Amino acid sequence: MQKTRYAAAAVAAVAALTLSACGGGGDSAESGSGGEGGGESLRIGIKFDQPGLGYDEGGSYSGFDVDVAKYVANELGVTEDNIEFVEAPSANRENLLSNNQVDMIFATYSITDTRKETVAFAGPYFVAGQDLLVPTDSDITGPEDLEGKNLCSVTGSTSAQKIKDQYPGVQLVEQPGYAECVTAMGGGQIDAVTTDDIILAGLASQEANAGKFKVVGNTFSEEKYGVGLPQDSDRCEDINAAITKMIDDGAWEEAITRNTEGADYSFNKDLNPPTPEPCA
Amino acid sequence: MENYLSLFETYNVPAAFWVNIQLSFWAAIWALVIGTVLALFRISPIPSLQWFGTAYVNIFRNTPLTIILAFGFLGLFSVMQISLAGELDDSLFRIAIVGLSLYHAAFVCEAIRSGVNTVPVGQAEAARAIGLGFLPAARLIILPQAFRGAIAPLGNVLIALIKNSTVAAAGSVAAESSSLMKTMIEFRSDLVIPIFLTFALGFVILVIPIGLLTTWASRKLAVAR
Numbered sequence: 001m002q003k004t005r006y007a008a009a010a011v012a013a014v015a016a017l018t019l020s021a022c023g024g025g026g027d028s029a030e031s032g033s034g035g036e037g038g039g040e041s042l043r044i045g046i047k048f049d050q051p052g053l054g055y056d057e058g059g060s061y062s063g064f065d066v067d068v069a070k071y072v073a074n075e076l077g078v079t080e081d082n083i084e085f086v087e088a089p090s091a092n093r094e095n096l097l098s099n100n101q102v103d104m105i106f107a108t109y110s111i112t113d114t115r116k117e118t119v120a121f122a123g124p125y126f127v128a129g130q131d132l133l134v135p136t137d138s139d140i141t142g143p144e145d146l147e148g149k150n151l152c153s154v155t156g157s158t159s160a161q162k163i164k165d166q167y168p169g170v171q172l173v174e175q176p177g178y179a180e181c182v183t184a185m186g187g188g189q190i191d192a193v194t195t196d197d198i199i200l201a202g203l204a205s206q207e208a209n210a211g212k213f214k215v216v217g218n219t220f221s222e223e224k225y226g227v228g229l230p231q232d233s234d235r236c237e238d239i240n241a242a243i244t245k246m247i248d249d250g251a252w253e254e255a256i257t258r259n260t261e262g263a264d265y266s267f268n269k270d271l272n273p274p275t276p277e278p279c280a
Numbered sequence: 281m282e283n284y285l286s287l288f289e290t291y292n293v294p295a296a297f298w299v300n301i302q303l304s305f306w307a308a309i310w311a312l313v314i315g316t317v318l319a320l321f322r323i324s325p326i327p328s329l330q331w332f333g334t335a336y337v338n339i340f341r342n343t344p345l346t347i348i349l350a351f352g353f354l355g356l357f358s359v360m361q362i363s364l365a366g367e368l369d370d371s372l373f374r375i376a377i378v379g380l381s382l383y384h385a386a387f388v389c390e391a392i393r394s395g396v397n398t399v400p401v402g403q404a405e406a407a408r409a410i411g412l413g414f415l416p417a418a419r420l421i422i423l424p425q426a427f428r429g430a431i432a433p434l435g436n437v438l439i440a441l442i443k444n445s446t447v448a449a450a451g452s453v454a455a456e457s458s459s460l461m462k463t464m465i466e467f468r469s470d471l472v473i474p475i476f477l478t479f480a481l482g483f484v485i486l487v488i489p490i491g492l493l494t495t496w497a498s499r500k501l502a503v504a505r
Contacts, residue, residue, distance in 0.1 A: 091462060094469040118470050150368055155454050156462030171368040174454030180354060187358035 042078045044069045045088030045096050045105035045228070049177060052202015052259045053108055061085050064198065065106040065225075067255040068125050068246065072106075072227070075242035076235065090157070094118045097230045104235065105228035108199060110158065111277075120280065121226035122239035125252075127271035128196035129219025130159050133204060135185065135212065140192055142218040146170045149191040152181035159195040162221060178203055186212065196223050198256075201265035215265050222271065236279035247273040284474050287464065296460040297482050303377060303445040303456065308438055310381035315388025319426075320418060322389065323396055333389065340386040345444055349379040349451035357452075369455075376451040380441065387437045395430025396422060400505070428501045435494025439487050457482065 046065050047054035053063040066085070073083050088096055088107045096102045097119045108128070111121045132151075134140045140149070147169040153160040155174040163172050173190060175181050182203055184190040193200065197219055204213045227239050246252045252273055287293075321333035340348075352375040356362045364374035399422050407417035427434075446458035453459070461479045465472055 091465045091469075091472075095472060114467065115469060155449055155459045156464075156466045158466065160454075161463065161467070172454075173368065173372070173452050174449075174459065175353070175452055176450055180350070183354055184358035187354075187361070189358045189361060 040078055041082040041084065042073050042076070042104070043084045043086050043102045044073065045086050045093065045102040045107055047089070047107045048087045049179070050108065050199055050202060051206045052263075053199060054106070055202075056087075062259070063202065064126070064255050064259040065108065067259070068243070068252070069104075069106040071246045071251060071255075072104075072239055072242040075245065076238055093228055097228055100230060103230075104233075104239070107228075108196065108223075109226055109228045110223040111226040115228075116280075118231070120229040120231050120233055120236060121277075122229060122236040122279065123226040123243055123276050124224035124274045125227065125243045125246075125276070126198065126225040126256075127268065127274045128198045128223045128225060129268055129271070130162060130194060130221040130223070131197035131200055131219045132216040133182070133185075133193040133200040133213050134191065134216060136214050138191065138214075141216060143167050143170075143194075143220055146192060150189060152184060152190045152193045153195060154178060154181070157195065158223070159221075163194060182209060182213070192216075197265070198260065198267065201260040201263040204265070205260050205263035210262050215263060217266070219268055224274065240276035240279065243276050284471060287468060287471065287475070287478075291460060291464055293457070293460065293478065293482070296455060296457040297486070299453065299456040300442065300445040300448075301486070303373070303380060303448055303453065304438075304442045306377045307380035307384060307445070308441055310377065311384035311388050311437070311441065312434075314381060314385035316392060316423075318385060318389035319392035319396065322393055323418070323422075325414060337386045337389055340383050341390070343383070345379070345383050345447050346450050348383050349376060349447055352376060352379040352451045372452045376448040376453045379451060380445060380448065384437060384441050384444070387440070388434065391430045391433035391437055392423075392426055394433055395426035395428070398429035398503075399425045425503050428498075428503055431494055431498035431501060435490060435498070438494075439490055442486055442490070443483060 046061060046063070046069060048056035048061075050063065050065075054065040055061065055063045069085075070080055070083065074080070086096070086102050088102065088105050090107075093105055093107060093109060094115065097105060104122075106125075109115075109121075111124060115121075132140060132143065132146075140146065143163070143166075146167060148171070150171045150173055151163060152173045152175055153163065155176060160172060160174055163170055173181075173184070175184070178193065178195065178199065181190065181193040185193055186209075193203075197215055197217070200215045203209060204215060227243075229236060229239075243252075256267060318333045318336055321329040322337075324330060353372065357372065357375055362375075363371045364378075365371040403421055403425065404417060407421040412420065446456060448456050449459045449462075457479055461475060464475050468475065
């Protein structure tokens with residue numbers, strides 16, 4: 001009896017220590033990031049694994065999202081050295097914003113009504129559309145040609161869901177990332193890869209893939225890439241002004257051309273360049 | 281709350297778990313078969329078979345499952361163009377089962393070998409003394425006792441297998457639960473925490489009965505000495 005009581009007390013003590021350790025860690029992390037939030041520096045969420053948009057090249061970052069982010073930051077009075085790029089995988093974007101772990105997100109972030117319930121958006125700074133990437137010698141010209149073919153997309157992505165809903169005759173393969181899809185297409189078992197056209201263009205313009213694949217250029221959706229912001233952010237107006245300026249002075253188009261070089265890609269001229277929507 | 285319940289109208293959560301159960305079921309059977317053969321190799325008197333068993337266990341036990349399943353998709357399916365069924369989905373499903381079986385066979389083998397260690401040496405000596413060869417001795421004397429001693433560790437392997445079946449997402453089995461969870465989070469980011477808890481609870485419901493059952497069975501069936 002005595003022994004069990006001691007054991008129970010020990011367990012309780014250990015549990016209390018563990019819990020308090022958790023609380024302490026959380027507090028210090030929060031105050032630390034809070035300190036960085038104000039003033040001259042910015043934490044910007046981008047993708048690290050999307051060539052042409054947001055790509056980690058061993059500490060330096062390249063891509064269209066990154067270029068727009070740098071331009072906007074510059075307009076907000078933050079120099080390039082004071083930007084801290086943070087990885088923002090699709091599933092984490094809302095959390096990063098609502099926990100104030102990043103100040104803004106440029107990560108192929110489509111403006112949707114569900115997302116507007118938890119985060120705010122500036123922009124759009126680009127209107128992408130779902131498209132297909134196929135081998136250069138393929139005769140697929142659109143989603144209608146995919147009946148019975150093998151199509152690859154990323155697990156859980158909007159693009160994958162759209163195919164399931166609208167083209168049930170297509171055999172959809174879902175992979176953790178687009179790199180796996182492109183590798184499989186190189187092997188010949190996959191006939192096409194689908195997602196937003198500019199992401200596909202970035203993949204096709206990678207050195208390893210140069211000349212092997214082409215973007216079909218027949219978009220079948222409209223994805224308005226916005227700048228994700230915490231809901232209480234007051235930066236929306238300034239960001240929109242910066243985006244408009246970037247479009248007007250030609251830096252916007254130059255950034256797209258530079259980041260999709262070699263992919264034989266041209267963006268949808270009817271929808272681009274976009275006019276930023278009024279801030280809510 | 282209503283928001284949360286509407287999730288279940290849009291997404292078929294039980295169906296996703298059913299895919300994991302099917303993956304686990306087939307992989308468990310194959311892993312048990314392969315693992316038993318490997319355990320026989322490891323306790324056999326033939327050095328080359330012992331060597332093969334040890335090499336297999338060391339290689340597969342030390343290779344991350346994600347890599348094995350990603351190899352199934354990228355290596356076997358994409359590059360070597362191996363197809364295990366006419367339908368694409370079935371083929372990927374079976375390739376995932378192959379990956380899961382090969383990986384867990386290494387752990388099954390070790391569980392059975394630990395069961396063999398619970399059988400006193402005298403049992404094997406007695407079997408030899410009445411004139412049984414290696415295989416009859418293993419089949420009639422050693423393995424029946426070894427399995428009864430190995431129930432608890434085998435249960436642990438099965439529990440690990442059920443949880444690991446979510447890694448099949450790396451092998452493109454997108455109908456399983458972790459893939460569905462990813463989809464749900466992508467579209468209903470306002471409910472991230474409840475979605476996580478739902479899937480965590482799903483696995484608790486699947487796994488706890490197995491733990492209870494194997495603990496009970498290992499007590500009930502252990503050979504009293």
